[in-house]
Amino acid sequence: MxxxxxxxxxxxxEGCGCAACEKLSFPPVELAADAELAARVPVVxxxxxxxxxxxxxxxxxxxxxxxxxxADAARAVRELGLRPERLRLLWVVAVxxxxxxxxxxQAVPGPFTFGKxxxxxxxxxDGVVMDVLDRADEGxxxxxxxxxxxxxxxxxxYSVRTGVSVPVLAKGILQSHEVACxxxxxxxILRELTSALELLAYxxxxxxxxxxxxxxxxxxxxxxxTWAVRQDLRREGxxxxxxxxxxxxxxxxxxxxxxAMVAGGVTPSAVASWLERRSPxxxxxxxxxxxxxxxxxxxxAAGTVLDELxxxxxxxxxxALTEPLLWRYAASWLHIRDLQAPSLTPxxxxxxxxxxLAALLYLSDAPGTLGGLxxxxxxxxxxxxxxxxxxxxxxxxxxxxxxxxxxxxKAARKAAMKARSLGPLKL
Numbered sequence: 001m002x003x004x005x006x007x008x009x010x011x012x013x014e015g016c017g018c019a020a021c022e023k024l025s026f027p028p029v030e031l032a033a034d035a036e037l038a039a040r041v042p043v044v045x046x047x048x049x050x051x052x053x054x055x056x057x058x059x060x061x062x063x064x065x066x067x068x069x070x071a072d073a074a075r076a077v078r079e080l081g082l083r084p085e086r087l088r089l090l091w092v093v094a095v096x097x098x099x100x101x102x103x104x105x106q107a108v109p110g111p112f113t114f115g116k117x118x119x120x121x122x123x124x125x126d127g128v129v130m131d132v133l134d135r136a137d138e139g140x141x142x143x144x145x146x147x148x149x150x151x152x153x154x155x156x157x158y159s160v161r162t163g164v165s166v167p168v169l170a171k172g173i174l175q176s177h178e179v180a181c182x183x184x185x186x187x188x189i190l191r192e193l194t195s196a197l198e199l200l201a202y203x204x205x206x207x208x209x210x211x212x213x214x215x216x217x218x219x220x221x222x223x224x225x226t227w228a229v230r231q232d233l234r235r236e237g238x239x240x241x242x243x244x245x246x247x248x249x250x251x252x253x254x255x256x257x258x259x260a261m262v263a264g265g266v267t268p269s270a271v272a273s274w275l276e277r278r279s280p281x282x283x284x285x286x287x288x289x290x291x292x293x294x295x296x297x298x299x300x301a302a303g304t305v306l307d308e309l310x311x312x313x314x315x316x317x318x319x320a321l322t323e324p325l326l327w328r329y330a331a332s333w334l335h336i337r338d339l340q341a342p343s344l345t346p347x348x349x350x351x352x353x354x355x356x357l358a359a360l361l362y363l364s365d366a367p368g369t370l371g372g373l374x375x376x377x378x379x380x381x382x383x384x385x386x387x388x389x390x391x392x393x394x395x396x397x398x399x400x401x402x403x404x405x406x407x408x409x410k411a412a413r414k415a416a417m418k419a420r421s422l423g424p425l426k427l
Contacts, residue, residue: 025239025268026159028246029230032223038121040224042114044204047128050090052080054099059108066102067091085142086202089135097127122227129228132203141196145184149173150196151232154205154221158229158240163209163220166193205229239267246273254286254302258294261301264364271305280309284316288330292323296355296391297362303329311337328352350387353380358391361398381411385419393419 031037041047056076063069068076068091077084094100098112114121132140136147146153153173157164170190177184197219200206205225209218221229233240249257249270257274260266275283284306291302306317306329314337320330321342328348334341344352381399384392396419399412 023237023239024155024233026155026233026241027161028241028243028269028273029158029161029226030243031227031230034118034122037125037224037227038118040204040222041121041125041128044125044128044224046090046093046132046203047125049080049082049086050094050097050099050128053082053087053090054094054109056080057094057100057107059106061106062102066095066107068107086199089132089140092135093128093131096131097124125224126228126231129203129205129232132205133232141192141199143192143196145173145177145181145189146192146196148181149176152176154200154225154229155233157206157219157221158226158233161220163218165218166190166197169193169219200225239269241267241269246270250274250277254283255290257305258287258290258298258301261304262297262362262364271308275305275308280313281315284309284313288316288320288323288326291329292320292326295362296358297360299325299329299355300359300363306333311339314339329355346383347387350380350383351389354384354387354389354392354395357395357398358389361391361394381408381415385415 042051053076056079057068057072060072061069067073067088073087076082077087082090091100095102095107095110098110100107101110102108112120112124114124133151136150139147140150141147153169156169156172167190170193173193174184174189197206201208204222205228206219207222207225209220230240230242246267246269249260249266250273252260252274257266257271261271278286287302287306291299291306294302306313314334317330317333318339318341320326323330327342328344328351331341331344331348332352335344381396384396389395393416396412396416400409400416403409403412
């Protein structure tokens with residue numbers, strides 16, 4: 001594992017900032033059965049205490065901000081054996097998840113019970129975790145640094161199934177904080193992290209791989225923590241598949257995989273799993289055979305997988321240099337890996353640009369608007385009418401109607417008119 005924690009924040013430097021640029025891919029995880037997970041929820045210490053607090057509260061007046069009055073809060077802490085600093089979190093969880101309901105300045109029993117079934121219980125648990133993570137903005141752990149990087153920290157632990165050493169995790173948080181926010185001004189990030197992990201264990205999210213949480217232990221997500229963090233990652237648009245989902249794609253042949261990619265149903269982790277089941281030569285031979293005779297969408301999908309292969313796949317790519325629709329891709333693939341290949345002319349690069357854009361015509365999940373494709377796109381568009389590609393005109397029409405930069409759209413409309421006027425001359 002890298003020393004730095006995973007960065008889930010929006011990019012602040014280079015990049016277009018689109019959803020595709022922000023999306024991260026996480027390794028597949030094995031999830032416990034829903035029924036097993038649901039059975040674990042009531043015994044999570046945080047949940048058990050929230051249930052106890054709701055029962056203790058019953059029906060009684062609430063104070064400002066819909067919280068327990070100070071005297072009642074002190075009594076609840078004393079009678080239920082709660083830690084005072086956790087009472088606010090418990091109250092928020094109880095109210096937001098339906099254990100309690102606030103109406104007319106009083107708390108009353110809420111509608112949620114654990115007898116409503118597995119799905120309702122997991123939905124309840126999802127709400128509990130969202131409440132916990134939302135409290136990071138209010139000082140959940142007592143450490144401003146840990147709170148700032150809480151989501152990234154959980155994502156890092158999620159990505160390492162065998163657990164993460166607490167000192168290594170602390171070092172990663174510190175490095176990420178110093179890069180993003182400046183020098184750390186606290187006394188001990190390791191001590192702050194250890195305290196935060198104790199709270200997260202109380203919340204049912206993490207556990208140690210052996211001894212109690214301490215500076216020398218390793219930390220991992222609980223089964224419920226894995227389920228909840230995956231839910232959160234998927235809400236944020238990241239690729240976080242289950243092992244079962246990935247196994248389905250790993251068993252497809254190359255043509256089925258490419259078809260699924262064009263249809264928009266394949267994640268990067270599924271592609272990685274597919275490649276793990278095959279030798280580089282086997283994968284490259286199958287993919288180049290499809291790309292050589294397929295449409296631009298199929299070439300783009302196959303090319304995405306071929307990009308994951310190293311020089312050991314050279315043979316099939318070198319053989320593809322004889323294919324009219326694929327040789328430019330093959331030459332580029334070889335050049336990138338410092339392997340001998342024919343040089344590409346500006347016209348060849350323009351052809352590749354058309355083919356890349358043409359892939360959008362075939363993809364089921366193509367964006368509704370186009371933007372950030374190339375900083376010199378107006379200049380490129382002017383060259384496209386002379387590009388001998390079967391989809392040139394369709395690409396120009398696509399840019400004219402869907403690009404969000406009016407300069408590009410106008411240039412594409414003008415180029416499309418020129419391409420149509422040149423059409424008969426190419427017969």
